[in-house]
Amino acid sequence: MVELKGLPGFRDFYPEELAARSFLLGVWKEVARRYGFEEYDGPPLEPLELYTRKSGDEIVQQLYEFEDKGGRRVALRPEMTPTLARMVGARAPALRKPVRWFSTPQLFRYERKQRGRLREHFQLNLDILGEVDVLADAELLAAALDIMRATGLDATQVRARVSDRRVLAAIFRHVGVAEETLEPVYGVVDKLEREPRERLEAQLKNLGLEPQTIAGIFEATQLRGIEELEARFGGVPSVSEGIAELSKYLEHLEDLGVREFVDIDLSVVRGLAYYTGIVFELWDAQRKLRAICGGGRYDELLQLIAGVDMPALGFGMGDVVLSELLRDHGLLPKPGRSLDCFVAWLGADGQRHALRATQALRSAGLSVIFEFRDRRLANQLKSADQLGARRAVILGPKEVEEKQARVRDMSTGAERVVRFDELAATLAAELGDG
RNA sequence: GUGGGCGUAGCUCAGUCGGUUAGAGCGCCAGGUUGUGGCCCUGGAGGUCGCGGGUUCAAGUCCCGUCGCUCACCCCA
Numbered sequence: 001m002v003e004l005k006g007l008p009g010f011r012d013f014y015p016e017e018l019a020a021r022s023f024l025l026g027v028w029k030e031v032a033r034r035y036g037f038e039e040y041d042g043p044p045l046e047p048l049e050l051y052t053r054k055s056g057d058e059i060v061q062q063l064y065e066f067e068d069k070g071g072r073r074v075a076l077r078p079e080m081t082p083t084l085a086r087m088v089g090a091r092a093p094a095l096r097k098p099v100r101w102f103s104t105p106q107l108f109r110y111e112r113k114q115r116g117r118l119r120e121h122f123q124l125n126l127d128i129l130g131e132v133d134v135l136a137d138a139e140l141l142a143a144a145l146d147i148m149r150a151t152g153l154d155a156t157q158v159r160a161r162v163s164d165r166r167v168l169a170a171i172f173r174h175v176g177v178a179e180e181t182l183e184p185v186y187g188v189v190d191k192l193e194r195e196p197r198e199r200l201e202a203q204l205k206n207l208g209l210e211p212q213t214i215a216g217i218f219e220a221t222q223l224r225g226i227e228e229l230e231a232r233f234g235g236v237p238s239v240s241e242g243i244a245e246l247s248k249y250l251e252h253l254e255d256l257g258v259r260e261f262v263d264i265d266l267s268v269v270r271g272l273a274y275y276t277g278i279v280f281e282l283w284d285a286q287r288k289l290r291a292i293c294g295g296g297r298y299d300e301l302l303q304l305i306a307g308v309d310m311p312a313l314g315f316g317m318g319d320v321v322l323s324e325l326l327r328d329h330g331l332l333p334k335p336g337r338s339l340d341c342f343v344a345w346l347g348a349d350g351q352r353h354a355l356r357a358t359q360a361l362r363s364a365g366l367s368v369i370f371e372f373r374d375r376r377l378a379n380q381l382k383s384a385d386q387l388g389a390r391r392a393v394i395l396g397p398k399e400v401e402e403k404q405a406r407v408r409d410m411s412t413g414a415e416r417v418v419r420f421d422e423l424a425a426t427l428a429a430e431l432g433d434g
Numbered sequence: 435g436u437g438g439g440c441g442u443a444g445c446u447c448a449g450u451c452g453g454u455u456a457g458a459g460c461g462c463c464a465g466g467u468u469g470u471g472g473c474c475c476u477g478g479a480g481g482u483c484g485c486g487g488g489u490u491c492a493a494g495u496c497c498c499g500u501c502g503c504u505c506a507c508c509c510c511a
Binding site for chain 2: 005008061062078079080081107109111112113114115117121123125190194290291294316317318344346347375376377378379380381382383384385386389392394396397398406408410413415
């Protein structure tokens with residue numbers, strides 16, 4: 001018989017792994033709540049066109065895409081933003097602006113799996129729609145960084161790299177890049193860290209750029225911090241405008257208490273074509289992993305998807321890379337289960353009393369497991385220990401005779417007896433949440 | 435799609451020059467005298483050595499093929 005495995009790039013979540021995932025999704029939802037975002041969701045399966053319209057047909061090879069029984073071309077969602085754009089677009093006039101929504105969809109992509117990149121993942125999407133002020137950009141990044149903090153990561157472990165497509169565009173135009181060449185240049189800049197400079201220079205040359213233009217591009221992308229940017233390009237009017245906004249942005253981040261995480265880094269452009277303004281990525285400080293999170297402003301996407309003119313910005317944060325980083329830093333919750341009571345029993349009458357005690361304790365809201373088999377008390381207590389029980393309730397011939405249960409505190413070993421008719425109320429008061 | 439690495443117990447792995455009944459640790463189950471967990475000791479269950487073929491008196495070990503996993507590239511949430 002052939003062993004039946006799961007599909008490549010799809011995960012089985014054993015309890016310990018699901019605990020880590022739940023922890024992470026819990027942090028996401030908690031911080032989103034603190035920032036006043038509302039949760040929404042959409043269908044996991046969408047018309048293929050929702051994705052091809054924005055990105056062109058070549059994206060199809062990266063999609064889980066097929067024809068359904070009704071002959072429709074459909075795809076498992078690879079990202080949430082188009083669905084969000086459609087949903088918001090459809091009710092745009094009625095929604096109070098700015099819209100602050102978040103979702104934690106499971107997303108799918110058809111591509112070979114590798115470290116930090118599977119065919120399926122969960123991703124927090126947090127978006128603000130209907131606000132042009134750079135305050136919204138700062139609010140968005142602050143939320144992403146507060147999530148880092150809430151998981152226990154600090155500014156020595158995670159960095160936010162911030163760039164601005166308008167500033168980059170202004171600089172690139174200034175050094176001689178033609179309007180229609182901007183996108184391909186972004187594509188080259190995006191590879192800055194992954195490929196040798198000579199290869200990138202060759203690629204830029206192939207785009208028909210002059211040597212001094214190429215030099216200018218490299219110079220710009222090596223700038224770090226607002227001061228360097230100001231010193232080098234502050235004199236260019238179209239650039240200084242963007243610098244002023246970036247300065248405001250950083251000031252807001254200072255006031256929102258997350259400035260220590262943030263670096264200006266013009267080599268960040270983001271892969272997706274729809275970004276229009278400030279963009280950012282979150283990275284582990286050592287840059288050993290992939291980006292933890294990426295996002296920015298996409299003011300024209302709603303026009304494209306929904307025919308609605310509405311500025312927007314948002315980010316996506318996946319569970320895979322972030323989980324790896326948290327594991328590296330020992331920040332995932334410790335494995336192990338917890339249980340309020342384990343009911344142990346001995347003797348012929350013990351079993352029925354154990355069931356009755358269990359039922360009473362469960363009715364009182366406690367989590368309870370009782371022993372299935374008639375076996376030595378030592379092994380029953382060992383089970384209680386393994387199950388993380390806070391109390392063991394022991395029902396043997398003596399206890400049954402006296403109508404009193406023996407209650408053992410599993411952390412201290414202290415024992416006492418409690419009358420059967422008071423057992424549930426007593427333990428519920430002791431162990432219940434409250 | 436391209437290239438590298440790796441396939442031995444549930445997990446992490448050892449296995450010498452090819453040699454007889456394939457091992458360890460962890461985990462699991464049980465025992466260590468009558469009803470008391472964590473530590474310790476002992477025992478047990480659990481393996482088609484990924485699969486197929488070849489060489490050989492003899493293959494986990496060498497050769498060929500194949501499948502799978504993995505990392506990287508491409509691309510990118």
